[in-house]
Amino acid sequence: MADLDGVKEAKNFHAGVPQKSEGFFLKGSNSLDWGMKNRLARIFNPQSGNTVMLAVDHGYFQGPTTGLERIDLDILPLVPYADTLMLTRGILRSIVPPSMTLPIVIRASGGSSILKELSNEEIAVAVEDSVRLNVSAMAVQVFIGGEYEKQSIHNMTRLIDQGIRAGIPTLAVTAVGTDMARDARYFRLATRICAELGAHYVKTYFIEEGFETVTSCCPVPIVIAGGKKLPELDALTMAYKAIQQGANGVDMGRNIFQSEAPKAMIQAVGAVVHRNETPEKAFQMYNDLKNQK
Numbered sequence: 001m002a003d004l005d006g007v008k009e010a011k012n013f014h015a016g017v018p019q020k021s022e023g024f025f026l027k028g029s030n031s032l033d034w035g036m037k038n039r040l041a042r043i044f045n046p047q048s049g050n051t052v053m054l055a056v057d058h059g060y061f062q063g064p065t066t067g068l069e070r071i072d073l074d075i076l077p078l079v080p081y082a083d084t085l086m087l088t089r090g091i092l093r094s095i096v097p098p099s100m101t102l103p104i105v106i107r108a109s110g111g112s113s114i115l116k117e118l119s120n121e122e123i124a125v126a127v128e129d130s131v132r133l134n135v136s137a138m139a140v141q142v143f144i145g146g147e148y149e150k151q152s153i154h155n156m157t158r159l160i161d162q163g164i165r166a167g168i169p170t171l172a173v174t175a176v177g178t179d180m181a182r183d184a185r186y187f188r189l190a191t192r193i194c195a196e197l198g199a200h201y202v203k204t205y206f207i208e209e210g211f212e213t214v215t216s217c218c219p220v221p222i223v224i225a226g227g228k229k230l231p232e233l234d235a236l237t238m239a240y241k242a243i244q245q246g247a248n249g250v251d252m253g254r255n256i257f258q259s260e261a262p263k264a265m266i267q268a269v270g271a272v273v274h275r276n277e278t279p280e281k282a283f284q285m286y287n288d289l290k291n292q293k
């Protein structure tokens, strides 16, 4: 039985101080439930509002990609500099130590390889497994204009419904067919469709013309993929322009893990994303860190 003798009288009621009711820092996310917001606040840094997601999920459709042959040796050392790790459950379970507390975005769609039609995907992870793996978000590929457009949109909406039941946000990844125009009109269409149908944030590509129109008419945060490997200064310039034009971060893979100095590169990207560092200064930082080796 609880000891009720000597219980102190409650007195700190601060009766004249209204309870704070904070708005949530992330674009379009204020009406989400607590668990969703908490997971998003692990992915997006609440101070800067932005994220550096380290994307290493490429193997799910193209096998052992250059730079990802040995995730244990070449990727785990980068983890301290990332805000989030995006990967498959196979790599998570087989290689990533559970003591690592970095938030995980799980690749939750799949089903076709580079040898076949890529848009022919299904949901590839049950939401129960995402819960079991304690992930912070689930990523699904959406092929607007692709051969299996409807199927990929349906994958997304089903994953969103399952995620809402579990309190897990969904990241829609807009995939562009090689024969499609990568322009502002296309990316406005693709990102807006994903957001309208309930994606909690959207990944897309940076474009030189009109990217700010893509971010401004998408009601939820946008992060950019890095795309194919560029010279380091060019990749930092792309990240800088994207952030200045309204992106809330990067989901970058090859431009980090295929860099000559991945550890230096991820830190330079972080400076651009979180501290608005200019590309030139970030490149200097990259070279300084690279030469410290």
Ligand code: 5RP
Pocket (backbone or CB within 6 Å): 055, 056, 057, 058, 086, 173, 225, 226, 227, 228, 251, 252, 253, 254, 255
């Ligand atoms: C694969 C993906 C990748 O995670 C994405 O393309 C990011 O990697 P990169 O910066 O190398 O483009 O979603 O479909």
